[in-house]
Amino acid sequence: MTQDHHVAPPPSPPDRFGAAHAYARHRPGVPREVAGFLAAALAPVPRPVLLDLGTGTGQVPLAMLESMSPAHVxxxxxSGERTRAALGALLPELGASRVTGFTGRAEDFGPVAPDRRPHLITCCRAFHWMDRPAVLAMADRVAAPRAVFVVMGDGSLWTHGADWTRALRGLIQSYLGPVRRAGTTGVYAEPSRSFDEDLAASAFGRVSVHEFPVTRVWTPEGVLGHLATTSYAGPALFGDRHAAFEEDARRLLGTHAALGPLTEESVFTVRLARRPGDLA
Known part of the structure; x- marks a missing residue:
């Protein structure tokens, strides 16, 4: 196996999501059923090439490796820190496969060799942060024939509607104001058009939507660790009040946990997109 790491100019935009070690530990992974579904979609390709955009610490390719043996990832x-963390997590699991890391904007990516044109391009819980038309245009340029572009995700604790998540959101708002933050650089704004509209306007206009129910049970400490990796409740947003926030959040979560499990019932949605001229 081999490892390469490339950094693209211009410099990367400001990071919103916290340290890579916390990200790897506290971000929920990709459900096994989803990884198996994506592997089945690539069944005609014996040794596919995978490209994961907004990889974080490599959770998508790590999940995929349980279901397939790619030629290259x-x-x-x-974030260079997260890219290196992803490479470090993937290397022991790759076997004879190869891996390349690229630090920079997704739309600036380009394969470093002709045999690394991806058959599967994934974007998990990150597409809304990107210049989506530019990313889709890049994907069309670099992807192999009959490639699959996948947008997937499952919302967040901010948007979840359980009693404990609503109470937690209210606590965050009591510290940071009513508007959802997007790191230290601004507030979050919903995309001007839906992912389906983005895909329909791209080369990958043939879309099928698949839903996978997901149940997670959180611990108070797990929730606090997860919040530290988010754009809406990372430590830098609170400044010198972060310790006080964590104390209040721990107390709130402990109260709710005493009444029953901190359960998150969610749906992991997978948008599987192909070029209209490609055969399934």
């Missing part, structure tokens, strides 16, 4: 993130 490329991971892309705007």
């Amino acid at each position: 490329s991971v892309v993130d705007t």
